[in-house]
Amino acid sequence: MALFSIQDICKSYPGVQAAQNVSFEIDEGEIVGFLGKNGAGKSTIIRILAGVEQPDSGTISMYEAPCTFTMAKQAADAGIAVVHQELNDVPLLTVAENMAMGLGYPKKAGILDRRALNARARAALAELHMDVDPNALVGELSVAERRMVMIARALLTDAKLIVLDEPTASLTEREIEELFAVIKRLKSQDVSFLYVSHRLKEITELCDRSLVMRDGHLVADVQMKEIDEDALVALIAGKRKESLTSKRAERTFGDEVLRVEGLDPFYRGSPFDLHVAAGEILGLAGLGGAGRTETIRQILGANPNLGVTCTLNGRNVQITSPKQAWDCGIGLVPExxxxxxxxxxxxxxxxxxxxxxxxxxxxxxxxxxxxxxxxxxxxxxxxxxxxxxxxxxxxxxxxxxxxxxxxxxxxxxxxxCKVLILDEPTHGVDVDAKTEIYSQIMRLAASGCAIILISSELPELIELADRFMVLSEGKLVASLNGEVSENELLKLCLTANSEMVA
Incomplete structure (x- = not known):
């Protein structure tokens, strides 16, 4: 008997047929990949499963019993938990309060039992090896930490089917390994997963089979042991995978465009300098919490930058706000x-x-x-x-x-923009779109734009960047020029982090 199934689901929006006769089922203890380009219909199906949207036609069943979800609570009560790609937390509430939303708050004598609330949250966070204070405001956490909190919340629901939409975006390799270990443990307890990711390595490593959407249709249902990555890309994109070749050797760098001295993102008395030339792509590498996003926020004046000096095209400028940075020609694509x-x-x-x-x-x-x-x-x-x-x-x-x-x-x-800062620019982007964005980044660099790139996907960083700065806990621990392997860069990130902890 299937745990979950949908039959002939259709959904349209003005000018768009988002889902057309989509049917599939998921068995107990099965991890199913859910793949497709952006706009293929994946998000529509997920919103329907979550009770956020209602289909125009078709049926949803749990254990072969028809279900109707007109609100998110009905889906949750049926045993479906969804961790959306976009964060759906409340920044001004604590971690524990966010995790309890929709699940009920423990009470004692009719009053909120904060001790029990925090204990419940702490236990779920421990499953993911997260050292986060349940009393901390969610808005004070990094994007990666906030995503892990939402995943921990799903563990509290006692769900039978957990939908994870791009769960590893912004996570480090270590955090991904810990998440995978939890998923595999829950799978052994007959919990099922619908796993959405554009990272095919994760799909091939984790999933039992995969569903592929294209233009609102389900075009494939394949066992992972019977297909390789290239064939999977062909199903997703409708064509064979094209190898992405860097054109770095064809580019020449111009004069230095941006120099920032005295950066200290965590204000720990270990300042460092950053510079980037016209036509150069500078990669910022590091684990979660390394200070990459905080560094660019300090450059842009979004975080206090007293003592930081900035030189733009040889002229000293004082940047105290993102608007000033933009007016100076420094653009940002935020995480x-x-x-x-x-x-x-x-x-x-x-x-x-x-x-x-x-x-x-x-x-x-x-x-x-x-x-x-x-x-x-x-x-x-x-x-x-x-x-x-x-x-x-x-x-x-x-x-x-x-x-x-x-x-x-x-x-x-x-x-x-003369300087462009890209913080996780391909987060949640499909294979074809990634290639298009890579091409645009290379085209911008070739035209003389100075680019600072942050990416949690080390192969992406290595493919695009001309030079690397490795950060750990807000400190610069390594600077690298030229070619570097993924293993070398990962080792630097891991070793630096271990040394900082020690």
């Missing part, structure tokens, strides 16, 4: 696109042109943007990045996560 990058209720056009409205004026002397110029620029960027949308006026909220990321990248491309 947390939902809270720091995307204007979800705005149309795609406005998301793309928001930071370059001065370039789209009706007349140079009039402070009013031209809607025609905005529309043409948006269409240009949509075509360049192959952004999948029925219209440039579509609300950004209606796009898949990967297409939202493309829109945020398009904003920096539209503004013509």
């Amino acid at each position: 947390d696109r939902r809270n720091e990058g995307a204007l979800l209720n705005f149309p795609i056009t406005h998301n793309i042109t928001l930071s370059s409205l001065k370039l789209r004026r009706s007349r140079n002397w009039l402070p009013f943007p031209s809607t025609g110029k905005e529309a043409r620029e948006a269409e240009h960027q949509i075509t360049t990045l192959n952004l999948k949308t029925p219209s440039a006026e579509e609300s950004l909220a209606n796009l898949s996560g990967g297409n939202q990321q493309k829109a945020i990248l398009a904003r920096s491309l539209s503004a013509g």
Whole structure:
């Protein structure tokens, strides 16, 4: 008997057929990969399973009994837990309070029993080997820590089917190994997983079989032991995998564009300097908590940067806010696109042109943007990045996560930034979209843009970066020029972290 099944699920939005007659089932204790390009229909199916959306037609069953989910609580009560790709936490609540949302808060004499609340949270966090204070505000945690808290919350639900949507985004290799160990242990207890990831290495390592979506249709249901990675890519993209070759050797660097001295992201008295030249891609490597995101926040003036000096194109500048940084030509594609990058209720056009409205004026002397110029620029960027949308006026909220990321990248491309900081630029992006984004990064570097790249995917960092800085606990522990292997870079990250702990 199947634990879970859906039959002939259909769902459409204005101008888009998101799911068309999708049917599959999942057995007890089975880990099933759920694959497809951005916009293939995966997120729609997940929202239906979570009770956030209702299908136009079709049936959902648990243990062959039909179910109807008109709200998230009904799905949770049926034994389905969903960890969404975008963080759905409340930053101003504590870790323990976030983990208890929707599950009920323990009470004693009619009053919240905070000791029991924290103990329950601490036990779930320990399953993932997380040393996080249950009383800490979620908003004070890193993105990776917040994601792990949401995964720990799913463990509290006693769910029979756990849906993990890009669970390893921003996680380090060590955190991924610990997560996989928990998944495998729960699998042995007959808990099932629907596992969504664009990282095919994870799919081949973890999953028993995989479902592949394309253009709203389920196009394949394959056993992992019977297929290799290249064939899987062919199913996802509809073509064979193309090898990505770096064009670094064809590029030459220009003069130094940005130099920042006195960086100390955790304010521990161990400052270091950072510099990047025109046409150069500088990679920032490190484990979770190494201080990579905090470093760029300090560069941008988003975090206090007293004592930090910045030289841009040979001229001293004082940057005390992200707006000043942007005005100086320093752009950012943030790691947390939902809270720091995307204007979800705005149309795609406005998301793309928001930071370059001065370039789209009706007349140079009039402070009013031209809607025609905005529309043409948006269409240009949509075509360049192959952004999948029925219209440039579509609300950004209606796009898949990967297409939202493309829109945020398009904003920096539209503004013509001289320095571009990319923090996890391919988070939640499919194979084809990654290749497109890689090409854009290489094209920008070739045109003379100085790029600072942060990525938790070491192969991606190695593929693109010309030079590397390795951070650990806010300190610079290594600087590397030229070619480096994944093992060498990982060893530096791990060894540095171990030495800091010791």
